[in-house]
Amino acid sequence: xxxxxxxxxxxxxxxxxxxxxxxxxxxxxxxxxxxxxxxxxxxxxxxxxxxxxxxxxxxxxxxxxxxxxxxxxxxxxxxxxxxxxxxxxxxxxxxxxxxxxxxxxxxxxxxxxxxxxxxxxxxxxxxxxxxxxxxxxxxxxxxxxxxxxxxxxxxxxxxxxxxxxxxxxxxxxxxxxxxxxxxxxxxxxxxxxxxxxxxxxxxxxxxxxxxxxxxxxxxxxxxxxxxxxxxxxxxxxxxxxxxxxxxxxxxxxxxxx
Amino acid sequence: xxxxxxxxxxxxxxxxxxxxxxxxxxxxxxxxxxxxxxxxxxxxxxxxxxxxxxxxxxxxxxxxxxxxxxxxxxxxxxxxxxxxxxxxxxxxxxxxxxxxxxxxxxxxxxxxxxxxxxxxxxxxxxxxxxxxxxxxxxxxxxxxxxxxxxxxxxxxxxxxxxxxxxxxxxxxxxxxxxxxxxxxxxxxxxxxxxxxxxxxxxxxxxxxxxxxxxxxxxxxxxxxxxxxxxxxxxxxxxxxxxxxxxxxxxxxxxxxxxxxxxxxxxxxxxxxxxx
Amino acid sequence: xxxxxxxxxxxxxxxxxxxxxxxxxxxxxxxxxxxxxxxxxxxxxxxxxxxxxxxxxxxxxxxxxxxxxxxxxxxxxxxxxxxxxxxxxxxxxxxxxxxxxxxxxxxxxxxxxxxxxxxxxxxxxxxxxxxxxxxxxxxxxxxxxxxxxxxxxxxxxxxxxxxxxxxxxxxxxxxxxxxxxxxxxxxxxxxxxxxxxxxxxxxxxxxxxxxxxxxxxxxxxxxxxxxxxxxxxxxxxxxxxxxxxxxxxxxxxxxxxxxxxxxxxxxxxxxxx
Numbered sequence: 011x012x013x014x015x016x017x018x019x020x021x022x023x024x025x026x027x028x029x030x031x032x033x034x035x036x037x038x039x040x041x042x043x044x045x046x047x048x049x050x051x052x053x054x055x056x057x058x059x060x061x062x063x064x065x066x067x068x069x070x071x072x073x074x075x076x077x078x079x080x081x082x083x084x085x086x087x088x089x090x091x092x093x094x095x096x097x098x099x100x101x102x103x104x105x106x107x108x109x110x111x112x113x114x115x116x117x118x119x120x121x122x123x124x125x126x127x128x129x130x131x132x133x134x135x136x137x138x139x140x141x142x143x144x145x146x147x148x149x150x151x152x153x154x155x156x157x158x159x160x161x162x163x164x165x166x167x168x169x170x171x172x173x174x175x176x177x178x179x180x181x182x183x184x185x186x187x188x189x190x191x192x193x194x195x196x197x198x199x200x201x202x203x204x205x206x207x208x209x210x211x212x213x214x215x216x217x218x219x220x221x222x223x224x225x226x227x228x229x230x231x232x233x234x235x236x237x238x239x240x241x242x243x244x245x246x247x248x249x250x251x252x253x254x255x256x257x258x259x260x261x262x263x264x265x266x267x
Numbered sequence: 268x269x270x271x272x273x274x275x276x277x278x279x280x281x282x283x284x285x286x287x288x289x290x291x292x293x294x295x296x297x298x299x300x301x302x303x304x305x306x307x308x309x310x311x312x313x314x315x316x317x318x319x320x321x322x323x324x325x326x327x328x329x330x331x332x333x334x335x336x337x338x339x340x341x342x343x344x345x346x347x348x349x350x351x352x353x354x355x356x357x358x359x360x361x362x363x364x365x366x367x368x369x370x371x372x373x374x375x376x377x378x379x380x381x382x383x384x385x386x387x388x389x390x391x392x393x394x395x396x397x398x399x400x401x402x403x404x405x406x407x408x409x410x411x412x413x414x415x416x417x418x419x420x421x422x423x424x425x426x427x428x429x430x431x432x433x434x435x436x437x438x439x440x441x442x443x444x445x446x447x448x449x450x451x452x453x454x455x456x457x458x459x460x461x462x463x464x465x466x467x468x469x470x471x472x473x474x475x476x477x478x479x480x481x482x483x484x485x486x487x488x489x490x491x492x493x494x495x496x497x498x499x500x501x502x503x504x505x506x507x508x509x510x511x512x513x514x515x516x517x518x519x520x521x522x523x524x525x526x527x528x529x530x531x532x533x534x535x536x537x538x539x540x541x542x
Numbered sequence: 543x544x545x546x547x548x549x550x551x552x553x554x555x556x557x558x559x560x561x562x563x564x565x566x567x568x569x570x571x572x573x574x575x576x577x578x579x580x581x582x583x584x585x586x587x588x589x590x591x592x593x594x595x596x597x598x599x600x601x602x603x604x605x606x607x608x609x610x611x612x613x614x615x616x617x618x619x620x621x622x623x624x625x626x627x628x629x630x631x632x633x634x635x636x637x638x639x640x641x642x643x644x645x646x647x648x649x650x651x652x653x654x655x656x657x658x659x660x661x662x663x664x665x666x667x668x669x670x671x672x673x674x675x676x677x678x679x680x681x682x683x684x685x686x687x688x689x690x691x692x693x694x695x696x697x698x699x700x701x702x703x704x705x706x707x708x709x710x711x712x713x714x715x716x717x718x719x720x721x722x723x724x725x726x727x728x729x730x731x732x733x734x735x736x737x738x739x740x741x742x743x744x745x746x747x748x749x750x751x752x753x754x755x756x757x758x759x760x761x762x763x764x765x766x767x768x769x770x771x772x773x774x775x776x777x778x779x780x781x782x783x784x785x786x787x788x789x790x791x792x793x794x795x796x797x798x799x800x801x802x803x804x805x806x807x808x809x810x811x812x813x814x815x
Binding site for chain 2: 059061084085086087088089091092093095097098099100101102103104108112113115116120123124165168172178
């Protein structure tokens, strides 16, 4: 369970990204965060695993106060939180297998990981994750030889190999073409249902968010202006969140054209 | 019309800069020739010298070249060429490995701004010393032998490679590092899984390029003395009385050109495969 | 080859990691090459290093020679004469060699003269000249014109030509060709198109290379002194057996010069970005 208690974040240049956020995300939910660019979505997401620090307020994952831990404790916490990035963030010249395996580094001592001494069980786990994403045959190919959609799946496999409780996704499909987007979103849905992993995703495309998420959080100007189920959203609420009617590129549209 | 004329008159007078630059260039050239005596008599012997050089080419002593018959292998030019290759190879190899550690100290991404400034200064100081000077300083301690050349080239390579390595590290994609952060990796793991795999092809290419250059340096270091290794003995022989050593010069020229061309091509081929 | 069997029964092969082959080759090469590095380990005495450094950077004080710090600094001041000679030779060689390099680089650039029968011979000549180490150039020059400053200038010129031509054609080949084609289409010939569209793009890199080559020539002068070329190198060579303090003074002077050059070059390269 993720809890935000009156979380505020002001950047050193004066920008108030979050002005007091209160949230409770339960285990197993598929949450989509929507809103304008710059509204605070990215900040909100990165505060959860302390990639960004809070200015005031608290954030809890289960019973752990994220803002108060650091060093080894923080790294152990991050083990159970997977993160997916818009630009995939794989090591391009490394094999897919090694990229996925690197998700386990926080589980072992520095010495063993530097020498690449992962237990055989974990190597199998990595391959299992790749298989679950349908790309087992690409395991020993260089990551940059895969297509965008495949690379994002490698990233997903890396997250899965962490055996996480939560997966955070920062605009995971924004760089993909419409067909691949659906495939990757289906993968997210599969992971959420089959493994029970909580998903919290920033989504650029509103219709995608509505289709896949069970819960929608609308962010505007650093505050949560909507928090409810996807079927509770109507056009008026969207205008509230975005301050205008939606633009063409904020909808994925019909991919059956 | 008036407006255009006004704008035209305000146009920065670049030709002044060009003129100043050109004059400075010519002045510099003029000064540089002041110290030399262009002896016309010598220029007339130029033609004679060319003929002598060509004759020297045809008189190349093959026994001398390959080291058989009346000469031992170790005195042959082929041996010297291999020795030069050896000096350059080991010097570059050791230099590259050490440069890697130094480059970490000089890279903002790994140790932060303050320490990296110290690292960069250290590397710059090492870079300034010409290899000959380094070798000269080592002679009493290590002896006048190929080992000294290896160490001199190694240290100089640390300076050259250290800087280029740290630049490669500072210019790479930080995305994967961010991902490793999110996974809970510590600094060493981030280096091992994020930095090293990204940066190794570039570093190897740079090191190969350095090897190219070091072959030429290794050939040169021989001037310190006959037992310094490489082409030392021949270079000193040739420089003592250049006019009568055309066959030596010719052999040296051929062997060095062949050696460097071979190494250049192998290194270019390997570097293409790395990218 | 490693075989893995995953949870649902599928198997997959992990291919052999090529990096072990590379490492093995490197190790073998090192062992072979090491045989050629001869040395006498009984003569190795690292403490001598400190002795030399001390001798280089303090005035000479032995049974026969007593010099003071005043002498040391006076000598450094005297060094401005050989230093000036070195600088003159380097400037002359760098500039002339680089100027000659410009037309060669243009002919060798694949995007200006798209004919490989033109590119190839120029590249070949450039590569050939680049392989000759500067010391050999100096020896040949001395054989032709005698010792002194002139062979130094010749050696620097040819050396600079070799380096500048390669660096120049590489930079020309990475330049934006659109303005060039636009100008050619207006009827300009290649030289005109080149001056107006490409020269502005390569001007700053050219200056940066000039400084770099100048620095290389200054370094090389240290070595050239050993074979009889005038300048700071000669000072070092003449004094290297018995007057370490003079060698040290020369080293300090060289150090300052090269360091300054590197700083200037970094500034210019910073402006390039």
